[in-house]
Amino acid sequence: xxxxxxxxxxxxxxxxxxxxxxxxxxxxxxxxxxxxxxxxxxxxxxxxxxxxxxxxxxxxxxxxxxxxxxxxxxxxxxxxxxxxxxxxxxxxxxxxxxxxxxxxxxxxxxxxxxxxxxxxxxxxxxxxxxxxxxxxxxxxxxxxxxxxxxxxxxxxxxxxxxxxxxxxxxxxxxxxxxxxxxxxxxxxxxxxxxxxxxxxxxxxxxxxxxxxxxx
Amino acid sequence: xxxxxxxxxxxxxxxxxxxxxxxxxxxxxxxxxxxxxxxxxxxxxxxxxxxxxxxxxxxxxxxxxxxxxxxxxxxxxxxxxxxxxxxxxxxxxxxxxxxxxxxxxxxxxxxxxxxxxxxxxxxxxxxxxxxxxxxxxxxxxxxxxxxxxxxxxxxxxxxxxxxxxxxxxxxxxxxxxxxxxxxxxxxxxxxxxxxxxxxxxxxxxxxxxxxxxxxxxxxxxxxxxxxxxxxxxxxxxxxxxxxxxxxxxxxxxxxxxxxxxxxxxxxxxxxxxxxxxxxxxxxxxxxxxxxxxxxxxxxxxxxxxxxxxxxxxxxxxxxxxxxxxxxxxxxxxxxxxxxxxxxxxxxxxxxxxxxxxxxxxxxxxxxxxxxxxxxxxxxxxxxxxxxxxxxxxxxxxxxxxxxxxxxxxxxxxxxxxxxxxxxxxxxxxxxxxxxxxxxxxxxxxxxxxxxxxxxxxxxxxxxxxxxxxxxxxxxxxxxxxxxxxxxxxxxxxxxxxxxxxxxxxxxxxxxxxxxxxxxxxxxxxxxxxxxxxxxxxxxxxxxxxxxxxxxxxxxxxxxxxxxxxxxxxxxxxxxxxxxxxxxxxxxxxxxxxxxxxxxxxxxxxxxxxxxxxxxxxxxxxxxxxxxxxx
Numbered sequence: 110x111x112x113x114x115x116x117x118x119x120x121x122x123x124x125x126x127x128x129x130x131x132x133x134x135x136x137x138x139x140x141x142x143x144x145x146x147x148x149x150x151x152x153x154x155x156x157x158x159x160x161x162x163x164x165x166x167x168x169x170x171x172x173x174x175x176x177x178x179x180x181x182x183x184x185x186x187x188x189x190x191x192x193x194x195x196x197x198x199x200x201x202x203x204x205x206x207x208x209x210x211x212x213x214x215x216x217x218x219x220x221x222x223x224x225x226x227x228x229x230x231x232x233x234x235x236x237x238x239x240x241x242x243x244x245x246x247x248x249x250x251x252x253x254x255x256x257x258x259x260x261x262x263x264x265x266x267x268x269x270x271x272x273x274x275x276x277x278x279x280x281x282x283x284x285x286x287x288x289x290x291x292x293x294x295x296x297x298x299x300x301x302x303x304x305x306x307x308x309x310x311x312x313x314x315x316x317x318x319x320x321x322x323x324x
Numbered sequence: 325x326x327x328x329x330x331x332x333x334x335x336x337x338x339x340x341x342x343x344x345x346x347x348x349x350x351x352x353x354x355x356x357x358x359x360x361x362x363x364x365x366x367x368x369x370x371x372x373x374x375x376x377x378x379x380x381x382x383x384x385x386x387x388x389x390x391x392x393x394x395x396x397x398x399x400x401x402x403x404x405x406x407x408x409x410x411x412x413x414x415x416x417x418x419x420x421x422x423x424x425x426x427x428x429x430x431x432x433x434x435x436x437x438x439x440x441x442x443x444x445x446x447x448x449x450x451x452x453x454x455x456x457x458x459x460x461x462x463x464x465x466x467x468x469x470x471x472x473x474x475x476x477x478x479x480x481x482x483x484x485x486x487x488x489x490x491x492x493x494x495x496x497x498x499x500x501x502x503x504x505x506x507x508x509x510x511x512x513x514x515x516x517x518x519x520x521x522x523x524x525x526x527x528x529x530x531x532x533x534x535x536x537x538x539x540x541x542x543x544x545x546x547x548x549x550x551x552x553x554x555x556x557x558x559x560x561x562x563x564x565x566x567x568x569x570x571x572x573x574x575x576x577x578x579x580x581x582x583x584x585x586x587x588x589x590x591x592x593x594x595x596x597x598x599x600x601x602x603x604x605x606x607x608x609x610x611x612x613x614x615x616x617x618x619x620x621x622x623x624x625x626x627x628x629x630x631x632x633x634x635x636x637x638x639x640x641x642x643x644x645x646x647x648x649x650x651x652x653x654x655x656x657x658x659x660x661x662x663x664x665x666x667x668x669x670x671x672x673x674x675x676x677x678x679x680x681x682x683x684x685x686x687x688x689x690x691x692x693x694x695x696x697x698x699x700x701x702x703x704x705x706x707x708x709x710x711x712x713x714x715x716x717x718x719x720x721x722x723x724x725x726x727x728x729x730x731x732x733x734x735x736x737x738x739x740x741x742x743x744x745x746x747x748x749x750x751x752x753x754x755x756x757x758x759x760x761x762x763x764x765x766x767x768x769x770x771x772x773x774x775x776x777x778x779x780x781x782x783x784x785x786x787x788x789x790x791x792x793x794x795x796x797x798x799x800x801x802x803x804x805x806x807x808x809x810x811x812x813x814x815x816x817x818x819x820x821x822x823x824x825x826x827x828x829x830x831x832x833x834x835x836x837x838x839x840x841x842x843x844x845x846x847x848x849x850x851x852x853x854x855x856x857x858x859x860x861x862x863x864x865x866x867x868x869x870x871x872x873x874x875x876x877x878x879x880x881x882x883x884x885x886x887x888x889x890x891x892x893x894x895x896x897x898x899x900x901x902x903x904x905x906x907x908x909x910x911x912x913x914x915x916x917x918x919x920x921x922x923x924x925x926x927x928x929x930x931x932x933x934x935x936x937x938x939x940x941x942x943x944x945x946x947x948x949x950x951x952x953x954x
Contacts (some may be wrong), residue, residue, distance in 0.1 A: 162764065163363060163380075167331025170424070189336045191757045193817055202339055219335070226338035234341055241342045262343060263811050269821035270813040280814070286346060306347050316344040316351040319806075320337050 119125030125179065142175030144216040153217075154224035168216055176213040179203050201261060203279045205241040227320060234317050235304045249297040333799055340806050347810035355798035368419070374405070381422050386796070388446040390422065414441040421447065429456035435463040450752045461745055492570035509626070512563055516622050516819040519556040522549060523616050557593040560586065560619075581634075582625060589619040647722070651688075654717050658684045658710045665703040672699065688714025758817075765817055766803050850893035 144150065150161055172181060179200065186199035206214045206222045223231050240246070244254045259279040266274060290298045292304045307313045344351070368375040368390075385391040398406045408415070414433060418441060421427040429438065429452055442449055452460050486494070495505035498647060526542035526549055542549050564586045571577035590613040624630035637644070659680035666674040673696045674680050683696040687710050698707045808814050816824070 164334075170331055185332050186336060186339075189333070190801065190807070192761050202342065205342070221337055222333060226341050227334075235345070238342055238345050242345075259346065262346065262807070263813075265807060266813055266815065267809055269816050269818055271816040271820065271824065272813060273821075273824055274813055278811075282346070282348075282811070285348060290345075303345070312347075312350050313344055315349065316806075317341065319344075319351055319354055320341060322354075 140217050142213075144175065150217065150220060153231075154220050155228035155231065156220065156224060164223070165216060165250060168219060176215050177219070178213050182214065190265045192269060193265040195265045197261035197264055198258075201244065202257060203239060204244070205237070231308070231317055232238050232304065236300070237299050238302050249299055250303070251297050252283060252287060255286060255298075256280060259283050259286075333796060333803075337799060337803050340803055343806060343810040345804075347811040349812060351809050352805045354800060355795065355802050367620075368415075369400070369403070369405045369407045370410055370412045371408070371416045373415075375415065375419055377419065377422065381793075383796070384422060384425075385447075390445060392446075394446075399761075410441060411437065414438060418442070418445050418447065426453040428449050428453055431459060435460070435467050438645075439464075450749060457745065457749070458741070461741070489570050490572075490674065492566065493572060496567055496570060502733040512559065513623070513626050515559045516619055516626075518552070519560075519619050520617070522552050522556070522618075523613075543739055553593060556619075557590050560590045560622075564590070568604050585621045586622075588615055591623060592616055608687075651717065654680055654688065654713065655684045658688070658706070661706050662698065662703060662710070665706050666698055666700055669699045669703070674698075676701075684710060687711045689718060690714060760816065762817055763797065763814060764804050785933075 144165070147158060147161060148158075151158055154161070156164070169175065171177075171185060173284075177185075182203045183196045183199040186202065187195040189195070195255070203214065204210075206218050208218055208221070222237070225237050239250070242250045242255060242258050244257060256279060259282050263274065263279045263282075268274070287296075287298065290302055292302050292306070364379050365376050368377070382390045382395075389395055395406050398408055400407045409942075414430075414437065415882075417428050417430055427447065439449065449460065485524050494501055495508070499505045499509035529538035530541035530544050564583070567583070567586075568574060568577060577583055592615045597614055621630075624634065656677075659677050663674050663677045663680045663685060666672045679696075683698075683854065684693075686693050686696070687707060690711065692711075698704050722877045804815065
């Protein structure tokens with residue numbers, strides 16, 4: 110009987126904790142975001158009105174609240190790569206799109222990013238790519254940052270590949286990259302080295318034009 | 325691919341620009357968007373109610389009626405709309421599926437009507453969202469059970485091809501199948517009752533003979549009772565043997581609870597037969613007779629309720645165990661206290677703690693026989709505390725157990741349901757996922773030829789191939805293809821991967837050997853490897869091609885690559901008119917091959933570091949070399 114009484118006395122504390130979490134949930138779900146007007150977006154990006162409309166419809170369908178948080182982003186991106194794990198790369202992508210670093214990607218961020226990727230000049234695209242690789246945004250790509258990115262990309266391949274994915278494959282790939290890009294061999298790649306090198310590489314130049322007509 | 329994310333495919337493709345600087349291979353050509361259609365409104369007239377939606381909304385699911393060209397059959401030229409003669413209410417949820425990507429089951433809808441609608445529009449029910457899936461499955465199961473009941477009523481006529489054994493077993497399991505079974509059922513029930521009554525009456529004092537005290541009937545009418553017992557046991561034995569004979573799986577039958585009860589019920593008699601003469605074990609023999617009471621459990625075959633009770637007790641075992649444990653704790657505590665309280669008083673019945681157990685149990689269950697009573701004041705105080713707490717300790721857990729038991733019972737049912745559903749759903753999702761990746765792998769093989777045909781002639785073949793994959797799919801595959809090129813590895817399916825692992829051949833091929841890529845266009849040798857792993861056993865290489873391809877394979881051996889024999893076989897996928905083009909290009913193949921040796925000297929052989937070549941050939945010259953990739 111004493112044990113029963115002890116058990117009952119413990120219950121009230123848990124109930125208080127539960128009510129707190131309910132209030133927290135109420136706060137979070139109240140976050141809604143409405144994008145700027147169509148005209149402003151038209152002016153800021155290189156999309157036409159119709160294209161913006163199509164983009165927004167798709168965006169709002171998947172994210173009715175108007176913003177994408179990182180988990181939804183990872184979810185969506187992972188659906189395109191069923192064989193591997195796309196969450197790490199999606200994390201880096203998210204940081205690249207979330208230009209104001211507030212933890213969520215609004216429609217403006219989304220459309221600005223897309224405008225650069227699809228309608229921007231080669232310089233802008235390379236700038237964007239550099240920004241993606243530079244994880245801590247300090248203006249230099251170090252080998253560790255590149256290794257993280259490379260591992261994330263290789264993770265998307267998953268396990269069942271041909272030839273069989275070895276542990277050192279990302280590292281080797283990073284070595285090649287640095288050999289190519291790091292002109293002064295100081296162990297980091299700056300934006301100028303990067304853009305210079307890419308502009309001299311026909312392969313890369315050609316593939317940058319690949320996705321021109323995606324929308 | 326889910327509908328919602330189809331809208332994000334352009335974003336995923338744009339983000340692929342992030343891979344470009346990292347990739348060392350050239351990227352594949354993007355699929356052409358044939359005739360960019362302006363997004364237009366489609367009117368769907370369902371029995372008079374007009375629904376409107378964008379064409380792209382419907383295109384999200386190309387394998388359903390509305391998403392494919394099948395809807396053209398329903399197109400009405402005069403009114404420029406698609407007319408469906410179906411239920412407009414059910415159509416709402418179907419159209420919402422296209423819009424939101426989630427299929428909901430409207431609860432007011434009849435399950436079979438809804439199923440028919442889904443089947444008509446080509447939507448599989450497994451994609452019903454989590455919110456509605458349980459409800460849908462419950463209704464479906466009820467419906468199925470109802471159908472099965474209907475069927476069983478018709479099925480009770482004897483199936484023609486059942487042999488005697490199966491008939492008997494069915495008769496045993498279901499007494500309502502035939503009159504004989506029913507008779508048998510009642511006869512055995514009757515004899516069980518007789519046997520139990522006999523056991524009971526045996527012990528009743530049956531009137532006294534003048535010079536003796538009351539004797540139980542059993543001893544007075546020994547012969548009669550013995551005959552009765554024998555008859556019953558014989559019936560039970562015959563029944564058991566018949567069941568054993570008819571059982572489809574004898575081993576399983578012998579292990580089942582009911583048969584164990586049967587055996588335990590008839591065994592004492594036989595043991596008694598064997599042992600009557602031995603006086604020493606007659607005591608044990610008497611105990612054995614107790615087991616005859618187990619015959620009452622044979623009634624559980626006749627009573628559904630008994631079976632359910634037994635099952636629920638079994639499933640509630642942990643709760644009962646807890647009750648027992650807490651009672652034991654309380655008993656020990658109070659017994660100890662009472663013992664020490666009553667230690668002082670003289671002539672106390674509380675001689676030891678175990679002796680106090682009896683007092684505690686009797687008091688806590690509020691029986692209060694009065695054979696053991698505390699005499700000291702302390703003892704009386706603790707005794708009253710004991711009886712008060714007894715009420716609580718017994719009364720509290722019992723409803724908890726009862727409600728626990730009912731909750732657990734229902735929970736188990738729901739959990740089993742969910743588990744069964746979950747396995748099926750996960751399997752379905754896995755199938756879709758592997759379908760997606762195998763669709764990609766399948767398309768890769770076709771894709772080779774797609775790219776090949778893009779350049780020169782045969783528009784018809786190209787159109788045919790592009791029709792087989794929707795634009796969305798081809799764009800998605802192109803995206804995956806780009807990823808392959810970036811990482812210089814390829815997707816393979818599970819089987820091939822395990823095969824490779826088993827062969828232990830961790831071959832570090834430059835899946836994009838620099839030499840050939842320098843000569844070739846965007847597709848490069850990266851394609852060679854795709855073709856390489858598709859050996860088509862029923863292939864026979866056209867003789868004209870063999871020469872060129874064998875030269876290619878020879879060179880591959882030089883570069884420590886796998887012999888590309890399977891490569892040549894895969895060329896069989898091509899239609900015959902294409903093979904002729906192979907022939908004419910073979911001359912160019914040889915030239916391409918000759919210039920190979922230089923790059924391998926630069927790069928260490930057999931390593932996995934593809935080098936980009938400084939000079940890239942334009943696409944124009946890639947015509948010839950594309951052929952060589954086959």
